[in-house]
Amino acid sequence: MSGYATSDAGPDPTALKLLVAGGFGVGKTTFVGAVSEISPLRTEALMTSAGQDSDPLPDDSTKTFTTVALDFGRITIPRPRQMIVFLFGFPGQERFWFSWDELSYGAVGAVVLADTRRLGDCFEAIDFFERRRLPFVVAVNEFEPPERRYPPEAVRDALGLPEHVPLISCDARDRQSSLDVLRTLTAHALSRLTAPMGVSP
Numbered sequence: 001m002s003g004y005a006t007s008d009a010g011p012d013p014t015a016l017k018l019l020v021a022g023g024f025g026v027g028k029t030t031f032v033g034a035v036s037e038i039s040p041l042r043t044e045a046l047m048t049s050a051g052q053d054s055d056p057l058p059d060d061s062t063k064t065f066t067t068v069a070l071d072f073g074r075i076t077i078p079r080p081r082q083m084i085v086f087l088f089g090f091p092g093q094e095r096f097w098f099s100w101d102e103l104s105y106g107a108v109g110a111v112v113l114a115d116t117r118r119l120g121d122c123f124e125a126i127d128f129f130e131r132r133r134l135p136f137v138v139a140v141n142e143f144e145p146p147e148r149r150y151p152p153e154a155v156r157d158a159l160g161l162p163e164h165v166p167l168i169s170c171d172a173r174d175r176q177s178s179l180d181v182l183r184t185l186t187a188h189a190l191s192r193l194t195a196p197m198g199v200s201p
């Protein structure tokens with residue numbers, strides 16, 4: 001993607017497409033909304049009973065809307081060379097997983113958000129990116145109070161995550177925290193540029 005004129009008529013900025021994936025209700029829409037410099041495009045619909053059996057939520061959840069297509073946001077990184085990041089958030093409910101392939105087209109990396117109360121919910125996303133050899137990082141979205149959080153090694157073990165995959169924690173509601181996740185992902189994806197990447201639709 002190119003062709004975005006800069007204000008000083010300098011060279012076109014580099015454009016990167018990044019993905020935000022993970023289980024149902026883990027905070028993907030919240031994450032994209034926290035970092036985006038434009039009003040994020042959201043495709044939220046009122047939750048119905050259709051996903052109740054396959055996608056249960058924690059008992060204390062107050063969530064009433066779910067993403068049915070995608071979230072879309074944008075961030076401009078001014079220095080050292082202007083870069084525009086397009087962020088695509090996946091829908092989390094199982095009945096929408098069929099769309100992940102199409103949404104991934106042209107992406108250079110992905111964030112897999114995890115919730116330690118339902119760690120198994122992010123396996124599908126991890127498998128998805130491993131199979132396609134797309135660089136990803138796992139970010140634990142800290143819903144739990146500090147005294148109930150797990151050490152990173154325990155989370156890495158439970159997920160069977162290889163050492164080369166960065167594992168970090170974040171608060172998806174917080175812009176700085178979510179930007180740190182994207183910085184880690186960008187560095188990781190660029191460091192793996194020599195490896196085969198990309199996803200076909």
Ligand SMILES: Nc1nc2c(ncn2[C@@H]2O[C@H](COP(=O)(O)OP(=O)(O)OP(=O)(O)O)[C@@H](O)[C@H]2O)c(=O)[nH]1
Pocket residue numbers: 023024025026027028029030031062063065066067068090091092093141142143170171172173
């Ligand atoms: N306590 C806490 N709540 C959060 C955090 N991130 C998101 N939430 C809340 O968790 C709920 C789910 O967030 P969403 O962003 O809709 O989750 P999602 O992953 O986009 O959900 P689907 O698209 O339906 O799969 C919302 O009510 C958020 O306000 C967090 O870091 N801490």
Ligand SMILES: [Mg+2]
Pocket residue numbers: 028029030066067071089090091092
């Ligand atoms: Mg969502």
